[in-house]
Amino acid sequence: YSAQYTNFWANLSTAPIMWIGLLFRIMGISIFLQQQDIRASGLSASESQDTLETYRTLTIHCLIAGDYLRSSRYTIETLTLHFALDQNVSVDTHVGTWVLMGVVIRVAMRMGLHRDPAHWPTIRPLQAELRRRIWMTLYDMDFFTSTQVGLPRIIKDSQCDTHPPAHLLDGDISLENSETPAERPLTEPSSLLYIIQRHRIITLAAEIYDATEGGPPLAAMISAPSTKLEETVESIPAWLKHKTLEASIADNPVTILYRMFLDILIHKAVYLLHRRAFVKSSSGEENVKSSKACIDAALAILDHQRK
Numbered sequence: 532y533s534a535q536y537t538n539f540w541a542n543l544s545t546a547p548i549m550w551i552g553l554l555f556r557i558m559g560i561s562i563f564l565q566q567q568d569i570r571a572s573g574l575s576a577s578e579s580q581d582t583l584e585t586y587r588t589l590t591i592h593c594l595i596a597g598d599y600l601r602s603s604r605y606t607i608e609t610l611t612l613h614f615a616l617d618q619n620v621s622v623d624t625h626v627g628t629w630v631l632m633g634v635v636i637r638v639a640m641r642m643g644l645h646r647d648p649a650h651w652p653t654i655r656p657l658q659a660e661l662r663r664r665i666w667m668t669l670y671d672m673d674f675f676t677s678t679q680v681g682l683p684r685i686i687k688d689s690q691c692d693t694h695p696p697a698h699l700l701d702g703d704i705s706l707e708n709s710e711t712p713a714e715r716p717l718t719e720p721s722s723l724l725y726i727i728q729r730h731r732i733i734t735l736a737a738e739i740y741d742a743t744e745g746g747p748p749l750a751a752m753i754s755a756p757s758t759k760l761e762e763t764v765e766s767i768p769a770w771l772k773h774k775t776l777e778a779s780i781a782d783n784p785v786t787i788l789y790r791m792f793l794d795i796l797i798h799k800a801v802y803l804l805h806r807r808a809f810v811k812s813s814s815g816e817e818n819v820k821s822s823k824a825c826i827d828a829a830l831a832i833l834d835h836q837r838k
Contacts, residue, residue: 549605552593556612559586563616583620587613602642607665610635614672625680632676636685639669645691656711657704663696667730674737678803683744684737695731698724717768725789728767729796735763736800743807753804753821760800767793776838791835798828 539546539554562583566576590613599606614635618628639645644666648659670686677684698714700721717724739756770786773794779787801824808821 547597547603547605548593549597549599549603549609552590552597553605553609553612555586555590555593556609556616559583559590560612560616562586563620587616599638600641602638607635607639607642607644610638611665611668611672618672618676626682629676629680629682632673633685636669636673639666644669645686645693647693649694655706656708657706660696660699660704660711663693666691666693667695667726670737671730671733674733674740678740678799684741686737688734688738688741695727696723698727718770720770720783720786722785724768725771725793728771729793731763732793732796732800735760736796736803739800739803743803746807753808753817756804760797760804764797773797791838795832795835798831801825801828802832 535546535550536554539550562579566579566583590609594606594609594613597603597606599610614628614631617631621628643651644662648654648662654662673684673686697711698717698719698721699712700715700723703712703715715721715724735756739760742752742756771789771793773790774782776787779790805821805824805828808818809825811818
């Protein structure tokens with residue numbers, strides 16, 4: 532992207548309209564981040580908000596002018612950043628973000644991102660990894676947006692077969708690679724590995740969310756996902772497994788946050804699995820167990836928020 536940015540200023544007329552939309556959205560994200568510290572931008576609060584709205588409007592103009600439904604290059608990146616910023620700017624839960632997520636995912640599906648790149652041998656390894664990373668991001672966004680508004684997920688797992696991305700850092704793979712390099716080990720900490728491990732838990736939580744959406748599952752239906760969740764948690768690399776703050780005093784603060792976020796997600800998955808039985812409040816033994824599991828998961832999440 533740095534070379535494209537340089538070329539943009541060298542010859543403005545040759546830049547694709549969708550790339551310009553992507554640039555406007557990146558600039559909007561920059562303004563949003565600066566709003567967290569108003570001194571960083573030198574703008575007043577009203578000026579900062581007006582600038583953010585201007586960049587948002589210009590991004591939408593570029594999406595429309597570029598006919599985003601035709602899925603040209605840079606379309607999915609622009610739509611994804613557009614969604615991400617809109618979701619973060621608005622602290623209120625509203626159905627608009629869920630509807631927008633549906634548009635983004637359907638455009639991504641038209642581009643074939645829901646199918647693993649291995650189906651097309653002409654896709655180079657770097658392109659394949661980038662496609663997998665984009666789909667993983669959209670999958671996770673879909674889960675969080677849907678559970679937030681309490682509506683069905685857009686993505687149906689039975690229609691998708693995209694694999695998670697490999698644990699490769701930016702310097703490990705380039706356009707010149709004709710084969711995917713060997714992955715880095717799970718013992719080597721990285722932000723990407725955290726995201727991949729988070730995605731594994733989200734995938735399972737999404738499966739639970741779909742299965743329990745219609746009503747309380749039977750006891751037999753709870754057992755299998757519960758076991759699967761335990762196995763997934765057990766397979767998390769040691770450096771990402773949850774520890775108390777007292778036991779993490781010498782660890783990297785970012786790593787501590789990663790562990791906390793993963794633990795919150797795990798407890799959210801437990802809550803989703805047992806929530807219907809908890810709300811039903813029946814007196815059977817299994818319902819009592821589900822109620823306890825729900826309460827324990829909620830208290831664990833609250834404890835993280837307290838810290």
